[in-house]
Amino acid sequence: SYVLTQPPSVSVAPGQTARITCGGNNIGSKSVHWYQQKPGQAPVLVVYDDSDRPSGIPERFSGSNSGNTATLTISRVEAGDEADYYCQVWDSSSDHPFVFGTGTKVTVL
C-alpha cells in the first residue's frame, strides 16, 4: 500500500516558521490533508485538499504539494501550535484508500 513518510520531529522558536514535510511517491498527483493532534485530544483537520483551510483555522496554517513532497507550513509559530501533525491521502485506486503519515512532533522552543 501507499506509504507517507514524515520527519519524527521539528523544533521551532516562537514567531518563526515551521515546515513539516510528507513524502510519498508522486504525492503531487493526490490531494493531501493535514491533522493537528494535541496531547490527549482527537485530531483536528487544519488543511485539506493540499492548501485549503477549514473555517476557524488560522491563516498561519498553509499547505503545498508537488512532486514527491507535500508540506504543511506554520507561520508565526505560537506555543499553542505544539502538537503532533499527520498528513493523509486518499488513494481511490487502492484497496487501502485512506493512508496516514508517520506523524511529526512539533516542539516550540
Added chain:
Amino acid sequence: QITLKESGPTLVKPTQTLTLTCTFSGFSLSTSGVGVGWIRQPPGKALEWLALIYWNDDKRYSPSLKSRLTITKDTSKNQVVLTMTNMDPVDTATYYCARGVAAKLFDYWGQGTLVTVSS
C-alpha cells in the same frame, strides 16, 4: 453542530470480539458523499485507518485487518458499529470514529475511546 462519540468496552480479553458504537449528530449518513470511519492509535504511535462505511452502504476495510473487521450502519439511529474479532494485546489503542466527507478526508472526530486488551 456536528458531534461524534464512541462507546464500548474499555477492557477486552485476548481472543474476544470488540464491538464499538459511534453515535453521531448534526449530519445524516444518508447524504451523498458522507461516510463514517474508524481510526485507531496505539499509545505513542501513529494513526491507523481501519474501516469506513459510505452513505450508500459501500464499505472499505484496511487490507491487513479486513478478515477481522465488520462495519455496519443504522441510519435511523445515527449510529455506526465496528466489530473486531480475535482481539490481541497489540490491538490496545484509542479508537476514534470520524465523519468522512467527499469520500476522502475526515473533518469531524469523536473524542476517542481507549480499549485495552489484556487477560
